[in-house]
């Protein structure tokens with residue numbers, strides 16, 4: 671897929687998930703960085719468990735809350751550094767595509783199942799974090815375990831082709 675195809679896939683995926691969430695009255699928000707239903711609320715600087723984008727409020731038609739502050743003369747470096755929303759979408763899109771190729775599958779479009787998958791890995795990560803003391807070295811096993819969650823989650827979001 672080229673960049674345009676990856677972005678189209680992102681928009682399709684997000685719209686599909688959003689339609690389901692709204693139709694079923696589920697109070698989960700889609701992430702502007704990957705399109706998956708991962709956020710409890712918008713603009714709360716929540717870090718997406720799937721793409722690691724930190725939700726500073728920016729979206730297709732909204733600037734980040736920090737950019738709004740900049741207009742008033744306050745200058746703060748954003749939580750995502752120099753990474754733009756579009757670059758983030760392309761990065762996660764390429765990663766998903768590589769897993770889909772590797773496993774000869776496709777990204778899961780079954781929203782109920784996607785929500786269960788995300789909840790499962792969210793719990794797993796919370797469990798790991800509850801066992802951390804904050805004193806761990808970055809090479810400690812527990813950090814490896816923490817990082818593995820993201821990889822396992824991405825693989826769990828790829829399902830066999832219909």
Ligand SMILES: [Zn+2]
Nearest residue numbers: 701704718721
């Ligand atoms: Zn995300």
